[in-house]
Amino acid sequence: MNLPRPHDPRKRHGIALIAGAVFASVVPTFANTPTKPPIRAAPVTFVSCPIYRDTDQGPKSGCWLADDYATGVRYDIGQGRTKPQVGRMVLVEGIPAPAPNLCGGAVLKPVHTSPLASTCPAVILPAENFPGRPFVLRLDHVLPPADVVRPLPQGPFANKRWAIEFDYRSDFLAYQYSEVILDAIARYVRASHPIEVRVEGYAATRPYVVSGMRLVEPPQLAEDRADRVARALRRLGVDRKIMRVRSSVNPRPAAIDDGLAQPSLRRVTIRVELARNRPER
Amino acid sequence: MDQTIMSARTFAGPHQRRRGSRHHRRCAALSIAGALAAVSGMAPAGAGSAAVAPYHGGTAHSTGTGYWTPNSARTFPRLVEYPDATGTIAVLNADGPTATRGNPFFTALGTNGRACVTCHQPDDGMSVSVATIRARWRATGGRDPLFAAIDGSNCPSLPQNLRKSHSLLLHHGLFRIARPWPPRDPDGRVITPQFTIQVVRDPTGCNLDPKYGLYSRHPMISVFRRPRPAANLKYVTAVGFTFDPKDGLPLPIDPETGLRMSGNILADARAGTLKAQVLDAMRTHLQVRGNPNPADVAKVIAFESSLYTAQIADRVGGSLTADGATGGPEALATGKPGELNSPQHPQWSEFFAWARKNRARPSATPAERAFRASVLRGIELFTKKTFLVRDSAGLNSMNFGNPVRNTCNFCHNMNRTGMDVAPGQVDIGTTNEPRADPQPGLPLFKLTCAPQFPPQPFLGRVVYTHDPGYALTTGKCADIGKITIQSLRGLAARPPYFSNGSAPTIRAVVDFYNRRYRIGLTEREKRDLTNFLSVL
Numbered sequence: 056m057n058l059p060r061p062h063d064p065r066k067r068h069g070i071a072l073i074a075g076a077v078f079a080s081v082v083p084t085f086a087n088t089p090t091k092p093p094i095r096a097a098p099v100t101f102v103s104c105p106i107y108r109d110t111d112q113g114p115k116s117g118c119w120l121a122d123d124y125a126t127g128v129r130y131d132i133g134q135g136r137t138k139p140q141v142g143r144m145v146l147v148e149g150i151p152a153p154a155p156n157l158c159g160g161a162v163l164k165p166v167h168t169s170p171l172a173s174t175c176p177a178v179i180l181p182a183e184n185f186p187g188r189p190f191v192l193r194l195d196h197v198l199p200p201a202d203v204v205r206p207l208p209q210g211p212f213a214n215k216r217w218a219i220e221f222d223y224r225s226d227f228l229a230y231q232y233s234e235v236i237l238d239a240i241a242r243y244v245r246a247s248h249p250i251e252v253r254v255e256g257y258a259a260t261r262p263y264v265v266s267g268m269r270l271v272e273p274p275q276l277a278e279d280r281a282d283r284v285a286r287a288l289r290r291l292g293v294d295r296k297i298m299r300v301r302s303s304v305n306p307r308p309a310a311i312d313d314g315l316a317q318p319s320l321r322r323v324t325i326r327v328e329l330a331r332n333r334p335e336r
Numbered sequence: 337m338d339q340t341i342m343s344a345r346t347f348a349g350p351h352q353r354r355r356g357s358r359h360h361r362r363c364a365a366l367s368i369a370g371a372l373a374a375v376s377g378m379a380p381a382g383a384g385s386a387a388v389a390p391y392h393g394g395t396a397h398s399t400g401t402g403y404w405t406p407n408s409a410r411t412f413p414r415l416v417e418y419p420d421a422t423g424t425i426a427v428l429n430a431d432g433p434t435a436t437r438g439n440p441f442f443t444a445l446g447t448n449g450r451a452c453v454t455c456h457q458p459d460d461g462m463s464v465s466v467a468t469i470r471a472r473w474r475a476t477g478g479r480d481p482l483f484a485a486i487d488g489s490n491c492p493s494l495p496q497n498l499r500k501s502h503s504l505l506l507h508h509g510l511f512r513i514a515r516p517w518p519p520r521d522p523d524g525r526v527i528t529p530q531f532t533i534q535v536v537r538d539p540t541g542c543n544l545d546p547k548y549g550l551y552s553r554h555p556m557i558s559v560f561r562r563p564r565p566a567a568n569l570k571y572v573t574a575v576g577f578t579f580d581p582k583d584g585l586p587l588p589i590d591p592e593t594g595l596r597m598s599g600n601i602l603a604d605a606r607a608g609t610l611k612a613q614v615l616d617a618m619r620t621h622l623q624v625r626g627n628p629n630p631a632d633v634a635k636v637i638a639f640e641s642s643l644y645t646a647q648i649a650d651r652v653g654g655s656l657t658a659d660g661a662t663g664g665p666e667a668l669a670t671g672k673p674g675e676l677n678s679p680q681h682p683q684w685s686e687f688f689a690w691a692r693k694n695r696a697r698p699s700a701t702p703a704e705r706a707f708r709a710s711v712l713r714g715i716e717l718f719t720k721k722t723f724l725v726r727d728s729a730g731l732n733s734m735n736f737g738n739p740v741r742n743t744c745n746f747c748h749n750m751n752r753t754g755m756d757v758a759p760g761q762v763d764i765g766t767t768n769e770p771r772a773d774p775q776p777g778l779p780l781f782k783l784t785c786a787p788q789f790p791p792q793p794f795l796g797r798v799v800y801t802h803d804p805g806y807a808l809t810t811g812k813c814a815d816i817g818k819i820t821i822q823s824l825r826g827l828a829a830r831p832p833y834f835s836n837g838s839a840p841t842i843r844a845v846v847d848f849y850n851r852r853y854r855i856g857l858t859e860r861e862k863r864d865l866t867n868f869l870s871v872l
Contacts, residue, residue, distance in 0.1 A: 107737075107739060109724065109741070111722060111741060113722065113741075114722055114741060114742045114743060114746065115736065115740055115741065115742060116741055117724075117739070117740070117741045119737070136735055137735035137737070138735060138736060138737025138738075138740070139737055139738075140733075140737060140738040140793075141738055141739065142738075179724075179739070198577065198578070198579060200577060200674075200675075200676060201576055201577055201578050201596075201674065202576075202674070227584045227734070228584040228585065229584070229734075230579070230581035230584070230735055230736075231581075231735075233584070234578075234579040234581075234586070237579075237586070238578075238579075283584075283585070286585065287585050287586055290585060290586040290587070290588060291578075291586050
């Protein structure tokens with residue numbers, strides 16, 4: 056594939072765009088499901104040794120690159136919510152996007168990067184003549200400071216559900232993402248007085264092979280993820296008596312956030328039930 | 337560079353009267369007199385209020401008289417000032433003048449003659465400096481309760497009359513902190529640690545001691561730490577943000593009060609509340625037997641919570657409250673705790689007024705002006721100069737990635753104190769090999785993580801450390817060597833720095849960071865950062 060040269064924002068890499076390829080294939084939707092399916096190329100998934108390129112556009116700028124060894128394509132993988140770690144292999148799950156090459160790779164966006172346990176050389180490249188891009192914080196991904204008074208959500212209330220995604224083999228609640236969802240749930244619960252809050256953890260327990268590496272999550276992780284979310288909700292004031300915490304394995308994909316199928320298997324769903332005996336959606 | 341500072345002029349405080357350097361020379365003279373009084377073993381009653389002078393609108397304040405001994409009958413004035421390495425430290429008692437007699441903070445409540453004030457001295461910014469410790473040794477022949485065997489010596493089992501049995505305190509200002517091993521959670525349940533501890537080196541003898549060591553009947557691990565200031569505590573307990581991103585959970589709630597806990601107390605966060613901290617201090621440092629009196633505990637918390645400390649004058653730069661600047665403790669007392677720096681609320685705006693072109697300032701000498709310009713450049717460096725933060729467990733291990741380009745105030749992000757608004761347990765390399773500076777006097781431990789748990793993210797499954805820090809509280813490998821970020825105020829009065837006292841001067845702190853993160857600071861930039869840190 057022809058990769059564009061740096062500083063050429065007009066050039067696009069030659070990957071066919073398939074409208075809604077990922078999005079259309081997935082079921083149920085959540086409070087944090089995007090409203091309209093974006094235009095999409097075919098997703099790419101690979102395991103690689105990440106490379107940091109030291110471009111300087113201020114705090115938290117800097118480029119992340121990784122080569123898909125099967126195709127030889129170098130991708131720009133820096134726009135996920137979890138950034139990679141030099142010296143540790145990374146699982147990359149993303150969709151090529153028609154975006155300018157600012158870092159020295161074809162842009163994946165959306166993209167998920169999960170640091171793996173296996174090590175590899177820690178590589179840091181100079182900026183060379185790549186500009187990189189400044190870090191931009193999405194305002195809907197930040198929790199306001201503790202002293203900001205916010206009115207609770209107003210009724211009428213309905214049953215509602217949310218989903219939180221996790222990195223591969225991790226039960227860590229990622230910053231500038233999870234806490235915003237947890238906060239929204241806790242406030243909805245406070246306002247709507249539900250009879251039950253169902254927390255259900257999932258893990259990708261069906262093995263799959265990526266870049267020759269067998270990936271699989273232990274069933275216990277589904278439980279750990281659910282426990283972690285339940286613990287977080289308790290700390291946010293959700294009464295443990297109304298919480299039902301369960302876990303299950305081999306989930307189906309779900310439309311969460313950016314709609315990537317594989318990361319959506321690593322989720323916890325939270326359902327706020329206002330009355331008993333409602334049929335499951 | 338300066339444009340940012342210039343544009344932020346709205347953050348300047350009210351114009352305040354400038355106090356000249358002559359005044360501060362007088363402080364120094366008085367303080368020497370005070371130190372001499374202390375040598376005689378008896379601080380004169382009421383000496384603390386001996387020199388009362390009008391201050392900022394007529395409030396009484398006092399200049400220093402040296403060491404505050406427990407059980408003395410003095411008045412702790414509204415404001416005390418003492419000379420320090422680079423100027424004058426001030427402690428503001430926001431509740432107004434307080435009699436020390438009967439105040440449990442100043443009272444030897446336990447069996448060893450110590451009070452809280454023994455290690456939290458007003459003339460050292462409510463910590464205690466090595467200079468003060470050595471002066472006490474000389475003045476009392478080592479018999480001051482400061483040197484009590486329990487933690488004022490390298491190990492209680494050593495012959496206490498020998499200087500070398502107190503070497504860590506005398507040379508580095510370090511007290512022994514004995515943590516029970518394995519740790520317990522706040523409900524008293526034993527935590528199963530994710531790692532084993534082996535004692536590799538035990539220069540104090542305490543970690544292998546049959547009575548106090550790791551293999552004794554009550555296994556303890558002894559680490560050695562500096563006293564963190566017992567002041568500015570509303571900033572230490574502030575919850576500016578409800579979520580702890582490094583832990584990936586909302587901050588825990590104190591079951592007793594229902595209030596969220598900041599996670600910023602003590603190097604290893606073993607106490608979630610000031611109350612838990614006071615109880616711990618009374619039982620360990622003061623050797624109070626049985627349950628401390630709840631009224632005493634409440635009074636101690638009330639008193640320490642009224643204390644604010646900060647540098648108030650610089651020997652070269654003059655008053656830090658002059659020409660619109662709001663250095664010094666008054667602004668800390670009125671300031672908002674837990675505020676994250678932002679473009680609307682930039683950090684260290686206390687000094688921005690100095691960037692204004694102020695023609696009505698004939699009094700500032702060229703030396704003062706040059707110093708102030710250096711402080712402003714130091715602020716610019718602290719808040720804007722980016723470098724690669726790398727391999728620092730706590731920050732690089734969460735989703736920021738490793739490395740991440742950022743500034744000093746990435747971690748030191750709370751306005752007015754430079755603490756971490758989200759709790760600040762980070763391993764910057766002060767205690768873990770191979771990044772820690774050599775400290776042959778400290779014990780060294782080998783921690784081996786069990787295979788089923790995640791390793792220390794950047795040091796692996798086997799870590800050599802002087803102080804496992806936060807891991808002594810959580811038992812987790814991921815937390816080995818993480819130390820809670822402390823308040824940056826009053827630094828000039830309380831060397832040495834870092835929890836293990838490894839940086840003897842502020843300049844040594846700057847050099848540490850320059851080395852650690854390869855910042856590439858020029859000589860002038862190092863001086864600017866040092867000058868800036870010295871006026872906090």
